[in-house]
Every structure is written in structure tokens, then in C-alpha cells.
Amino acid sequence: MIRLGVVGCGQRISGMIRHCFRKEAPDLRVVGIVDPDEEGARGRLEECDRADAVFYKTLAGMVKKAKLDALAIGTRCNLHASYAVQAARYDIPLFLEKPVAVSMQQAVALERAFERSKCRVVVSFPLRVTPLCRLAREYVEKGAVGSPQHVAAVNAVPYGTCYWEEGYRNYAVTQGLFLQKATHDFDYLMYLVGSPIVRVAAMAARGRVFGGKKKAGLVCSRCREADACPESPRNRRRNHSGGSLADHPCLFGRDCGTPETGMNEDSSSALIEFASGMHGTYWQVFFARRDAAARGARISGYHGTLEFDWYRNDLKHVRHHAPFTDTVKAGEGMSHFGGDSELAADFISVIRGKGEARTPIRTGIQSAYACLAAKQSAETGRFVNVRQVGG
Numbered sequence: 001m002i003r004l005g006v007v008g009c010g011q012r013i014s015g016m017i018r019h020c021f022r023k024e025a026p027d028l029r030v031v032g033i034v035d036p037d038e039e040g041a042r043g044r045l046e047e048c049d050r051a052d053a054v055f056y057k058t059l060a061g062m063v064k065k066a067k068l069d070a071l072a073i074g075t076r077c078n079l080h081a082s083y084a085v086q087a088a089r090y091d092i093p094l095f096l097e098k099p100v101a102v103s104m105q106q107a108v109a110l111e112r113a114f115e116r117s118k119c120r121v122v123v124s125f126p127l128r129v130t131p132l133c134r135l136a137r138e139y140v141e142k143g144a145v146g147s148p149q150h151v152a153a154v155n156a157v158p159y160g161t162c163y164w165e166e167g168y169r170n171y172a173v174t175q176g177l178f179l180q181k182a183t184h185d186f187d188y189l190m191y192l193v194g195s196p197i198v199r200v201a202a203m204a205a206r207g208r209v210f211g212g213k214k215k216a217g218l219v220c221s222r223c224r225e226a227d228a229c230p231e232s233p234r235n236r237r238r239n240h241s242g243g244s245l246a247d248h249p250c251l252f253g254r255d256c257g258t259p260e261t262g263m264n265e266d267s268s269s270a271l272i273e274f275a276s277g278m279h280g281t282y283w284q285v286f287f288a289r290r291d292a293a294a295r296g297a298r299i300s301g302y303h304g305t306l307e308f309d310w311y312r313n314d315l316k317h318v319r320h321h322a323p324f325t326d327t328v329k330a331g332e333g334m335s336h337f338g339g340d341s342e343l344a345a346d347f348i349s350v351i352r353g354k355g356e357a358r359t360p361i362r363t364g365i366q367s368a369y370a371c372l373a374a375k376q377s378a379e380t381g382r383f384v385n386v387r388q389v390g391g
């Protein structure tokens, strides 16, 4: 039996336990939880865990009493680093949600804490370990494009409204969507081209689409404009435009924040330079819907171009100097395009001492450094050098 302790037993981590960890290890049991919302956290547990899970006030208290084989941290973004710094004291395999840090102070503290730590970490970066991304990396390694010279990455998830109608709208917690979202993309891009990001120039647009002057606390059921608003549950249902179909907070309200006080960006873009000397672009748009969904990258070298997209679920390879282009289709129906089950496989292997994480703590911290540089660049209008792990 694997005895798992959970810090922050919310939607994401309970979903990972139920659908992914347990598939890899049916003998896994949640035996300890640190979460101030005991009722909510207990309600998200599966039947087999409900009786045995004991709630603790602190991580240290749980480690002392619960005889843990593994730990998972699934709190909201701003608490990951402080709990992970505590977890670094123990030799217990850790599954850590992203972003691993939301400030430079947190990221540096995390790097220090793990310098001499025995704690082996699986950072929750599903995109890097998806079969499609790994296939793209294989192509690059085999010379499909020659020496990679340029990358252009896109991120237009069709569910971007969640950053204005759910807890993610709280800027104090997320610190914006480079840290919240691009942390995945910067991470897989560094893996794909085999080189860290060293310099970033970025821009972000805030308060032009979402946010606004509607009164704080407004929900659709109390809004006089709900009949005309494309975001009301009724219109979303009619238009098949995605987002919550339940009564939800207004996306155009004062409580989304303001550009001055801090709010998530509607869209943002970055120019990125890698240590290898190659460069590229990345953009993310949070108001895209339906068939506008896109997430993936195009990598070019003198000999070829490689292009993949997780929504199209395929990879295209164009040979520049031969009359051949081939497209590989990936399998359907996998959570995070297959990345979540790969993360679970890694975590269970690490716990059983049978394998290594493909997303160790270094990857989480390096990506956070790149995101922090992008955030700073968007705030200052300047190029920003990216701090390097161990540098």
C-alpha cells in the first residue's frame, strides 16, 4: 500500500488521485490531509479514502504521524513554494503542482531548499511528457529539421474564461497568466529545443476584453443584461461557446481587478531567446473559443519544419529539400493529451524506487524564472535576462 499525504486537496489533485495515480497504483490510499476546508476536501475523496484520511494542521505534523510514502501539494499557486520548501526537508517523493513559485523570492527560496535535499519531485507539467511532445522531441533529436533555428509557439485554450469567473481571477494568488499558464509552455519549449530560455521581451494586454465596471459580486442570475450577454449560461449553451453553464461570477466586474491594482491579462506575447542562440515567439490568447483552440509549436531549421498541435492532435514534418511531407496522427481522449497519466506513471515509479521524474524540481524552477522574466518585461517594456538554476 502507498500511503499518500495531500496538502491542499482541491479539484486538481483529487482529480489526479482519482483518475491517474490510482490507475497506476490501485493500492494507493490518502491517509493524511492538510487543508483548512475539511468538509470540501473530504467530499472530494473517493470512498476508499474517506474512512482512513486524517486531517492535520501542518505538514510537519502530518509527516510526523502519518508514516507517509508520498506527498502531493495541490494548493492554489501562491502556496506551492512555501509548502515545497518544507517538503524539501524530508526524503518523501513529492508531486508538486505548478507554478512552483509566483515570485522571485519564492523561486530562489525553493532553489536553495532543494540544493541539498533528498526529496525527489515530480512537477505537474503534463505537456512536456505528452506522447505528442515526446515524439516531436524525438524528431528534433533525429535531425528532422537539422539544427533547430527558430520556434513559434501558440496557446489559445478555448476555456480561458476560467481566469475571470473562477478563483483564478484573484491576481494576488496567480500573479498573472505567464506564471499560471505559460509556465507549461516555456517548460515544454525548453525540453523540445534542448536549451534553456535566457532572455525574454514580453507584452500583456489587460482590461480590454475581460474585467470592467460591473459591480463586485455580480452573478448572471442577478444581472439585467444576462439575456444579451454572450457569457450567460443560457447564451453559452445556445452558442456552444464553452465555459461554466452554471450561474457564475461576472467576467466584466470590478472584482476581476484593474490594470493598476493587478489583473490577469486578456492576451500576452513573448520573444524568447535560448542559450543555444536560437530564438522564437510565444503568444497566449484567453478569449479564443470553439474552433479557434490551438496549442503547440512550429520548429524550423534549414533542413525542415516540424509542427504539432495538441488540439489537432497531430504532428507534421516537412522536408525542405525532398518532396515529402508526412503527418502523424495521435491517439484521442486522453487527459491533458495523455500528459496526466504520464506524470502519474513517473510519480508511482519514483515512489516505488523504479524510475526518475522527467519533470524534476529544476524544470519547475527554471520555468518559473522564465515566467517571472516575462512578467517583469511586460511591466517594464524592457528585455529581461532569465535567472538560471544553479547560476
Ligand SMILES: NC(=O)c1ccc[n+]([C@@H]2O[C@H](COP(=O)([O-])OP(=O)(O)OC[C@H]3O[C@@H](n4cnc5c(N)ncnc54)[C@H](O)[C@@H]3O)[C@@H](O)[C@H]2O)c1
Pocket (backbone or CB within 6 Å): 007, 008, 009, 010, 011, 012, 013, 034, 035, 036, 037, 040, 041, 074, 075, 076, 077, 078, 079, 097, 098, 099, 124, 125, 126, 167, 180, 336
Ligand atoms: N498541472 C496542471 O495542468 C493543472 C491543472 C489545473 C490546476 N492546476 C493547479 O492546481 C492548483 C490548484 O487548483 P485547483 O483548481 O485544484 O484549486 P482548488 O481551490 O480546488 O484547490 C486548492 C485547495 O487548497 C486548499 N487550501 C487553501 N488554503 C490552504 C492552506 N493554507 N493549506 C493547505 N491547503 C489549503 C483549499 O481548501 C482547496 O481544497 C493551482 O495552483 C493550479 O495552477 C494545475
